[in-house]
Amino acid sequence: MEYIILITGLALILMGLYGIMYIKNIFRIVIAFALFDTGINIVMVTIGYLRNGMAPILDKMPTEGTTPAIVDPVPQALVLTSIVIGLGVSALMLTYVLKLYEDKKSLDINSFKDLKW
Template identity: 75%
Template sequence: MEYIIISIGFALVLLGLYGIMYMRNLMRIIIAFTLFNTGINIVMVSIGYIRNASAPILDAIPAAGTTPNIVDPVPQALVLTAIVIGLGVTALMLTYVVKLHQDKKSLDINNFKDLKW
């Protein structure tokens, strides 16, 4: 099961990279970036998975010295941070696309050559 999840994560990373390179439309490039982001998040969560363990929410305080059968909470907390940062980055990218579209009335990346050498 965990191998399926981590494969999906890696596949999304590759798909995102391909989309970032291949797509011409700026909005599609942003969607590819979010796919990349989601793929990495899925990989991080699946790294914290412990076989046959449950979610890190406890019913009672564990007795001293015993470890409850839960998955690792640390990668999950990390992913929570990563999702929020990803949201901020996506919002900023969308803003710049809006500004670029106001300037050139186009979303095709080939029409923006000001910084090309």
């Protein structure tokens, strides 16, 4: 099971990378960044997986000397942070897309050559 999820995550990263480099429409580039983000989050959660582990939510206080059979909660907490940061980055990029469109009336990345030489 964890292998399927790992493949999904890695494939999403590759798809995002392809989109960032290949697609011309800047809106779609933002979506490609979001895909890239999601893929990395999935891979991070998979790395914290423990065979036969449960979700890190306990139903009763663990008895002294035993470790509850849960997956690693640390990557999940980090991914929670990462999702929020990803959302902020996406919102910021969409704002810049709106501004760029206002300026040139075009969404094609090739029409923005001001910083190119």
